[in-house]
Amino acid sequence: MYAVLDFAHHLTARALGAGAVAVDATVGNGHDTLHLAEAVGADGRVHGFDTQPLALKRTRQRLATAGVAERVLLHEASHATLAGTLPAEVHGHVGAVMFNLGYLPGGDHTITTTPDTTVQALQQALTLLEAGGVVTVVLYAGHPGGAAEARAVTDWAAALDQEAVQVLSYRFLNQVNAPPALLALHSHPA
Ligand SMILES: C[S@@+](CC[C@H](N)C(=O)[O-])C[C@H]1O[C@@H](n2cnc3c(N)ncnc32)[C@H](O)[C@@H]1O
Incomplete structure (x- = not known):
């Protein structure tokens, strides 16, 4: 099945080149961090944020295995x-910021992103973008608090x-059970 996350990866890769700076605002298990690290190349830089040590530990391992x-x-x-x-x-000078909201898969499902801090972080992310940069947000409405x-x-x-x-906005029109959706915020090209 074609997932909204694939499209988030497509949009962020398109906005990044070798040596770019990217941010993963919700590191989790590190799949998106690894994607961004590959997109910016050896001379680039990725900043990743998560409040859970378990997420960062798993991600450190994933990045080390990939050599990035x-x-x-x-x-x-x-x-x-x-x-x-x-x-x-x-x-x-940031080319792309990814948000993948909700809980840590394989972790404590009661620890989730929250509306107030997410919107605060998104506001900040927009101020960091370079011309032509993108912020992607994958939204999950299916867990408690997710719809709000x-x-x-x-x-x-x-x-x-x-x-x-x-x-x-990129979303399923014909899928049941609150499928994920993607918002992409594009700053205007120079
Ligand atoms: C759906 S997961 C992210 C998936 C991840 N991008 C990946 O590729 O595996 C959401 C993550 O957001 C983290 N999170 C929750 N509140 C946060 C906050 N205020 N700042 C940063 N991360 C937060 C959770 O700990 C969780 O690991």
Whole structure:
């Protein structure tokens, strides 16, 4: 089945080139972090955020196995600290930021992203983007709290000034049981 996450990977890879800077705002098991690390190449840099040590441990292992660990900085911190944590010199030079909301698969399903901190982090992510950069957000409405978070993020994104950012939505129209959906926030090219 073609997943929305594949499309998030497509959009972020398109926005990144060798030597680019990318952010994974929800590291989890590290699949997206690895994707970003491969997309930026050996001279690039990925910053990853997660509040759970288990997620960072699994991701460190995944990155080491793939031989890309040295191009990734993992922060055990909330993505609500995104702008303050990233060095000033990369502000305005980030090519892609990925959010993959919800809980850690294979972890504690009661620890999830939350609407307030997610929207705060998204606001910060937009300020970090370079021209032509993208923020992707995969929304899961199927777990407790997920629908409210998806609504909060969608409402926030729909109200963004179209002169500053283009907001696109990619979602299933014919799948039952609250399938995931993707929002992509594109800053205008230079
Ligand atoms: C669906 S998982 C991410 C999947 C991941 N991108 C991957 O490729 O495996 C969501 C992650 O968000 C993390 N999370 C929850 N609240 C967070 C926050 N405030 N800041 C950063 N990460 C958070 C959870 O700990 C969980 O690992």
